[in-house]
Amino acid sequence: MASRTQLRLAQVTGSFGDFEGGIVDNLPVAATLAAIPAGSGSMVSAMSELASSIQRIHGGAAFTTNAAGLFSHNLTIAGTTPKITIGDGGTEDTALVFDGNAQDYYCGIDDDDDKLYIGLGSTVGANPAITVDTSGDVTLAGNLTVSGDTTTINVANLTVEDSIIALGITGSTFTNQGDRGILFARSAAATDALPGLWYDLANSDFNFAKTVTGPLSQSFGATSAYTNLNAGNLGVYANAVLGGTLEIGSGVTLNDLVLSSAAGNDLRLDSNSGKVFVDEAGTERGYMGFDAAGGFFLSSSAGQGLLLDGNMGLISLGQDNAGGGGNGVGLVLGDKSMQMEQLSYNPDGGGIAYKFTHNDAYASQFMQVSGSIRFMEPNQGGHYVELKTAAVAGDVSLTLPGTEGAAANEIMVTDGFGVLSFKSSTTLGLSGAPTKAIRIVTGSGFAPGATVDLGGGLVRDQSSGINNLSLADSQGSTLDVFVNGQILLSGSEAQVTSNPPSADFMIDATGSISFCFALEADDVIQVIKR
Secondary structure: OOOOEEEEHHHHHOOEOOOOOOEOOOOOOOOOOOOOOOOOOOHHHHHHHHHHHHHHHOOOOOOOOOOEEEEOOOOOOOOOOOOOOOOOOOOOOEEEEEOOOOOOEEEEEEOOOOEEEEEEOOOOOOOEEEEEOOOOOEEEOOOOOOOOOOOOOOOOOOOOOOOOOOOOEEOOEEOOOOOEEEEOOOOOOOOOOEEEEEEEOOOOEEEEEEEOOOOOOOOOOOEEEEOOOOOOOEEEEEOOEEEEEEEEOOHHHOOOEEEEEOOOOOOOOOOOOOEEEEEEOOEEEEEEEEEOOOEEEEEEOOOOOOOOOOOOOEEEEEEOOOOOOOEEEEEEEEOOEEEEEOOOOOOOOOOOOEEEEOOOOHHHOEEEEOOEEEEEOOOOOOOEEEEEOOOOOOOOOOEOOOOOOOOOOOEEEEOOOOEEEEEOOOOOOOOOOOEEEEEEOOOOOEOOOOEEOOOOOOOEOOOOOOOOOOHHHHHOOOEEEEEOOEEOOEOOHHHHHOOOOOOOEEEOOOOOEEEOOOEOOOOEEEEEEO
16 A cells, blocks of 8 residues: 655645745646646745645645645655654644554644654544653553563663563463573672572472573573572472471460471471481580481480470380380379379379489488389399388388497397387397308209208308207207208108108208208308307
């Protein structure tokens, strides 16, 4: 379609009008160029004829003052600084109108607000696409598509109304190629690393770090250093399911840092070294961990104590108690006391196995043991000596002596009120001091019925020789015989030699002892004579 440009004749000549000496259409009825007769020869007449001729050349009809002209051909304005001025400063709209086949466009000034508009149609100010105000600010009413490699925006502040910004999208086409990110440039050398936020396609992760990547790169290069991140609460997700949070507490935990798992999830601390440390203001206080030789442990650091504090007074020591195991004990802490009982918390129940109570008043301190006390033999032996109480109708209290006894062979006695002391046999009215002898069997031992001598040189711990025993000794209350700690029953020769025997030992005619059973090496014979 041929272009047509609309101009006013006065803007071409600069002097068209009804005033004196102005150029006028002196042949308004001439419809063609041939119909225009020669003028009077004056300058005004010549210029009027020229103007009328230009109007007819371009297919225009007769015109009047300020009438529009129509150019049917291309218009070229030559010169070193050519320009076209539209308007004469009057209170009216001025515009260039592009008369299209299906859609018209215009570029003009709306006199109402003195703004320059580029828009659709021919009415200035209607359907604007671009608006320029008197401050030079530009407003785009429609979408903006920029085709090229680089778009530069040189502004102090950029405000974007869109709630979603997409990177790496061409129109509505998404691509999964390359990284996506933002660089934060600052005053630095071209080779300095810049901080940025980007998504790394190769590792499928976000990075807050410094990189030497340039703004024209298609992907981010190597990371030189990671930057600090200041944030509020942080949620950690597995796909789209919340796994846990790292947040600042509220209420009773106000300003505390709280690490918690979501409902139904566990919280795990996985240390590659096997230790998790607890520091206070940069000072190591303790740690927990796992040792292949000793298992899981909780330890305080050098110079630090270790405190286990159960708020209700119970500390459970269990064998997989949390996993369903029932073995273990509970340490129950009371008013200056500690007791060991069954795992279920019942400080007043009957499950107490051990209890220790401390009080500043000496008489109020005690240790309580349910059952018995066993003293194991030395060197990890399997035997023990056991002390236990009999069934009693009431509480029984015994006070041990305050001394070791004044002499050997004294006897511990009670005053009837539970106070124990050492007394000599003379004081107690007993005849003579008891004697004892211990013999450890050596060699091949003794066969049943063999005589065993307890005379001098053959026994250990012999307070005095035990010789010339008689049958009366064994049948009376003055002689006790033990083998390996077991007291034996005395009897006659017939009782000892019968089958089966009805007595354990006898005193033979030589004053020695004969047993109804064989004695082996390392058997211990103990005899006490009173």
